Amino acid sequence: MIDIIYVLxxxxxxxxxxxxxxxxxxxxxDPVGVFTIGFITALGGGTLRDLIMDNHPLxxxxxxxxxxxxxxxxxxxxxWKKAERLRESRIVFPDAIGLGVFSILGAQLAxxxxxSWFVASLLGVMTGTFGGALRDTLCNxxxxxxxxxxxxxxxxxxxxxxxxxxxxxxxxxVLPLTIGLLFIVIVRMLAVRFxxxxxxxxxxx
Amino acid sequence: MIDIIYVLxxxxxxxxxxxxxxxxxxxxxDPVGVFTIGFITALGGGTLRDLIMDNHPLxxxxxxxxxxxxxxxxxxxxxWKKAERLRESRIVFPDAIGLGVFSILGAQLAxxxxxSWFVASLLGVMTGTFGGALRDTLCNxxxxxxxxxxxxxxxxxxxxxxxxxxxxxxxxxVLPLTIGLLFIVIVRMLAVRFxxxxxxxxxxx
Amino acid sequence: MIDIIYVLxxxxxxxxxxxxxxxxxxxxxDPVGVFTIGFITALGGGTLRDLIMDNHPLxxxxxxxxxxxxxxxxxxxxxWKKAERLRESRIVFPDAIGLGVFSILGAQLAxxxxxSWFVASLLGVMTGTFGGALRDTLCNxxxxxxxxxxxxxxxxxxxxxxxxxxxxxxxxxVLPLTIGLLFIVIVRMLAVRFxxxxxxxxxxx
Numbered sequence: 001m002i003d004i005i006y007v008l009x010x011x012x013x014x015x016x017x018x019x020x021x022x023x024x025x026x027x028x029x030d031p032v033g034v035f036t037i038g039f040i041t042a043l044g045g046g047t048l049r050d051l052i053m054d055n056h057p058l059x060x061x062x063x064x065x066x067x068x069x070x071x072x073x074x075x076x077x078x079x080w081k082k083a084e085r086l087r088e089s090r091i092v093f094p095d096a097i098g099l100g101v102f103s104i105l106g107a108q109l110a111x112x113x114x115x116s117w118f119v120a121s122l123l124g125v126m127t128g129t130f131g132g133a134l135r136d137t138l139c140n141x142x143x144x145x146x147x148x149x150x151x152x153x154x155x156x157x158x159x160x161x162x163x164x165x166x167x168x169x170x171x172x173x174v175l176p177l178t179i180g181l182l183f184i185v186i187v188r189m190l191a192v193r194f195x196x197x198x199x200x201x202x203x204x205x
Numbered sequence: 206m207i208d209i210i211y212v213l214x215x216x217x218x219x220x221x222x223x224x225x226x227x228x229x230x231x232x233x234x235d236p237v238g239v240f241t242i243g244f245i246t247a248l249g250g251g252t253l254r255d256l257i258m259d260n261h262p263l264x265x266x267x268x269x270x271x272x273x274x275x276x277x278x279x280x281x282x283x284x285w286k287k288a289e290r291l292r293e294s295r296i297v298f299p300d301a302i303g304l305g306v307f308s309i310l311g312a313q314l315a316x317x318x319x320x321s322w323f324v325a326s327l328l329g330v331m332t333g334t335f336g337g338a339l340r341d342t343l344c345n346x347x348x349x350x351x352x353x354x355x356x357x358x359x360x361x362x363x364x365x366x367x368x369x370x371x372x373x374x375x376x377x378x379v380l381p382l383t384i385g386l387l388f389i390v391i392v393r394m395l396a397v398r399f400x401x402x403x404x405x406x407x408x409x410x
Numbered sequence: 411m412i413d414i415i416y417v418l419x420x421x422x423x424x425x426x427x428x429x430x431x432x433x434x435x436x437x438x439x440d441p442v443g444v445f446t447i448g449f450i451t452a453l454g455g456g457t458l459r460d461l462i463m464d465n466h467p468l469x470x471x472x473x474x475x476x477x478x479x480x481x482x483x484x485x486x487x488x489x490w491k492k493a494e495r496l497r498e499s500r501i502v503f504p505d506a507i508g509l510g511v512f513s514i515l516g517a518q519l520a521x522x523x524x525x526s527w528f529v530a531s532l533l534g535v536m537t538g539t540f541g542g543a544l545r546d547t548l549c550n551x552x553x554x555x556x557x558x559x560x561x562x563x564x565x566x567x568x569x570x571x572x573x574x575x576x577x578x579x580x581x582x583x584v585l586p587l588t589i590g591l592l593f594i595v596i597v598r599m600l601a602v603r604f605x606x607x608x609x610x611x612x613x614x615x
Binding site (some may be wrong): 051052054055115116118119122146151152153169 | 232234236237241252256259261262263266269272343
């Protein structure tokens, strides 16, 4: 079980770091800015999760290869010419993967620590959305979680509950993780593609 | 003693959640935004308090009926037509109640953990003001604590010291809490009503 | 060893508090705003450091003379006529001292707790830059760490590594601290003076 969670964590970190670095480059930040935004996006959600659940040492302090990987990525992104031309719309897919991975992993850690499904789903949403919210705030964008034109946090919430239900019915550890994760990534991509939202707007906002 | 503190905490949470949801609705946010702002306003100050004082598990993780209540309130606020028309100025009273409750409870917890009056008063101010400051920042308002046209944090600070002094002189547990709390709520309402401020402005700012 | 670290911590706190209060006064804040910004600038970095490393009780709770000193400084700054006329550019020197002190002390605490050089250097940068970043964000300035026209975080990073290397080679506890600290302060002042940056801009940004 350790292994698949570790692998997923790395996937989520790489995906969120890419999303952060694309935004940082599109804002024309210098290499330190690129690293900082990548670091905060990739590790922000998990840091909040571990602080709230008093889970020390923090995961990236225990696994220092994670910040090292982000540092290496920042060097590549900063000096790789093509990265400058990546449009911000390219972050949707890596952001969806990061959202999926960290939502499920945050919820799963909360369950492991003995919390209820409800508390675990809240912690899943926080873990999944916080890094991206920091990225958007620091780069002067409105965070997805507060944009009315797209569903975001509610997909994370639904995915966590799907994961709990699957875990309840299936006698398997990997399958529920995979289902919850794929649900979030796919529904998020569909929501962006087909412009699905929770509330139609009467005002022009 | 447990009981009155628990009741007060619920009062403070409901009051701050109302203030957050009114602002979120007036900004025309969708249901997820309304819940998020309500949650952060109501639980932000206490979360900061518990993290700084290493008081785990966090109070809303221990009492999961608190986030559940906020979720129910968010549903009501999102689909209740009248909520949309509530003007932002309506938040002054619930915000004053939340400020009073969380200032006193933050200070009281710090005393329970053996901290000095001075440290306890700082923690009271932080607990009382942080949720509202997050609400205002996320909704693009200048936080009360930084508005020059009103006194806010200083009322919380004075209320905490009044609570300490009353507790010192009175052989009673409920009365000092009540005095400190009422002091903050009443003085805050008077300050808004009569436009009391710490410093007259020479500049037009 | 305790003594010099405590003295340095006080120097860093005073320097960062001065930088925060100058900005707060230049924004024409009232005394509560001046105290709040001074407090957050001076104690923000160390609070983040202690929370991330689970180092409780927080240093300013253990040493309550530190927030008391900041309170006294806020009174002086608020009622001292000359403070109003201090231009914001005056914060460069106190900010550089705060950056130097907290970078080295953050890194040193991480080493004491058994972390690697790499993790310690990240924690040094976070401790050194977070207070100033909060100050600038709350006062509606772009944080130094995200300004392209100046190097800031990279000096802190380099200073931490210089400190580690000196500590490795020198059989002395005070000298490496002093070298790392002076390196950061001097290079930062030179970077501002001679406009040294990591990346020349092709865009007008």
